[in-house]
Amino acid sequence: MVDTAAIPPSRPLGETYDPGAFYDEMFEATGKPRLHYQALAEELGRLSFEEFEERRRAVELSFVNQGIGFTVYGQEEGIERIFPFDLIPRVIPGPEWDLLERGLLQRVRALNLFLNDVYREQRIVRDGKIPGELLFGARHFMREMIGVDPPGGVYAHVTGVDVIRDDQGVYLVLEDNLRVPSGASYMLENRAAMKRTFSQLFERHGVAGIDHYPQELLAVLNAVAPASARGDLTVVLLTPGVHNSAYFEHSFLARQMGIELVEGSDLVCHEDVVYMRTTRGLQRVDVIYRRIDDDFLDPLIFRRESLLGAAGLFNAYRAGNVTIANAPGTGVADDKAVYPYVPEMIRYYLSEEPLLPQVKTFLGTDESELAYILEHLEELVVKTVDGSGGYGMLIGPVSTAKERASFKRRIKAAPREFIAQPTIALSRLPIYVDEFRPAHIDLRPFVLSGRITSVVPGGLTRAAMEAGSLVVNSSQGGGSKDTWVLRD
């Protein structure tokens, strides 16, 4: 004890940490924390390395014991991994969050109106705001959804909007995830771990609570039940099963909401009604919070070989006897080639100016932009339009000539499949991996849409744990942090 106390307390983080040339969330310069991080820096500075390491281990152990992890594809052994968690929280001052919140709600409202329009009148196409071929050629555009009437006109009930900050600290929307965004359970578990580990920090900061997320989600699911549903609603969470990478989350959310976690084989459809098989026979299902992709929902309509969904599910949905959340076909709105048009959607549907800027995007479909992409591959990040999870990206500045040549060929062959964006110098925050060092981060808040649109204050802050890496996805070795929205 005497030894650890002898280490000058603030040195480890406060004095030696070098924020470098990027926008650092915590430090303006070495030893100079930003105002809203001062209390945190002081408090952390009081801990010795040993004490910090001890707490880190305690959290890790509790994650191992609780089996909080995710599955990595393509590895036979040890497929369950613990989601790396970092103890230094991200802090967002109240006024900053207020802007974010308004911007996120505005964006998701516009996206839902857009989906409603795409699958009905397609006014936005007729008014020439978005080229029709872009929409109808999108991989996740779903012909079968045309004319379907989801309760309340809500398509994306849960949206994970990925937000980044550039080298000036400006918040930018990087992408909208409207299909089956995951991460909410980590947001909640991270908070629980932080409360256990640093309870005294919470006393000093006024951190906005997020524990009500599952209740809010359940309220949304109840609110969008089919009009025909009677009596006690049966809401279920549909999971692909234990071997899915996000299974922990499915199980966690079902438990928190007190609803059944079902697999496709638990469901049976008859005369356009969905039932689940129980120990007392069949029970009618009203709302399905599905965590499987569109393609796997119903082997009669989509992929025939899918065992994950239920035969007849889509017809039951079309008949208005069950609600599927998120609705099938929402992926057309998070197609990366549609993304550049989101500000236009906000103006078109809401007659408002977008509150949050987004990243400049070059489309393969536009001839001059395509030429620009091909000439500037070294500076750009190239993504496939329907990709997710950080798979299959080209990050120009760190790419090899061979990779660029291969992308060049692929882009020329199928320009609709690719977009490119300038490489953003993501903001950084200290992480602790044997020492304190900076890591690039992003933020995924979860926006809920039922009768109203809302967002819990905070989200999942993901950090690229590998030194220098810009990719924060958990499947690519990213970790996460607790996110504090301050309520002064």
Added chain:
Amino acid sequence: MLSRVAESLYWTARSIERAENTSRLVGVSFHGLLDARVSDPKQEWRDLLRAMGRDDLFREHFAEYTPNAVTEFLLWHPSNPDTVTACVARARENLRGVREQISSEMWEHLNRLHLLVARARPSRVLQAPHEFLVRVREGSHAFQGVTKATLSQGEAYEFLELGAHLERADATTRVLLTSAPTLVAQPVDRLSSLLRSCGGFEAFRRHESQEVQGQLVAQFLLLDRSFPRSVLFCAERCLEAVQVISGDSEQPERSLGMLVARLAFADVSQLEAPNLGPLLDEVLTGVHAVGSELSGAYFATRVVLPGPYAQQQQQQ
């Protein structure tokens, strides 16, 4: 409750209980062998394997009945589907699929047991099996205790109870069956280890002030109504569980009722050779019948389509 969930819970409980029973049996055998009086240690190990119905499988893979061979075979040998390791892994796999139905504490305890077993180094365990075996049993008890302390006593709880008690009834009956022909003639130390194999030595001592006699041991392990590992106790507990699960009189309830009645009204004379063996056979058959009826009644996919049944469910 979903059929799949019910089945997973049932098998979770059965698998944990099986791991516990196996580790107890191995522990008791080790302990017994330390006594000089044991004339034929091979026979001891063989009886143990017979009680578990695994003697043939053992001989396919091992030439000799050595303590290390039997321990290896029962704790982690890949040929044996019921090793302690396999049972715990199976329990965890089952529980993983139904985590939202149970308390986080239950999951954590089972996960800890799994880590203990999966990370154990065979060479270390063989050097000092006692400590390992005790920790497996403790893991099982901790899981059961935390279940009782944290899980609402609804359908999920009852399916866990059902699995654990049916497995226990099965195990106790099997242990008795191995020594049934000669039970009355067994020396006191053998009877004591028989009681220990069922975790009932201390309970028996408190219950019976008399000397340890074969017939009293059989009576205690089969018919005692307060000892939680006796066959009658377990059968009654299963019956209660089934009654909570479904109000209607279904097949498993009838079979369990008959099993309970058979035991409750057993004549003391039936606990002696040559009647004891047939009685135990009858009980074991009953236990197995209940197992398959449970699966027919609750787990097998019963799709009743179309018609009034589904509509009736709709209105509920």
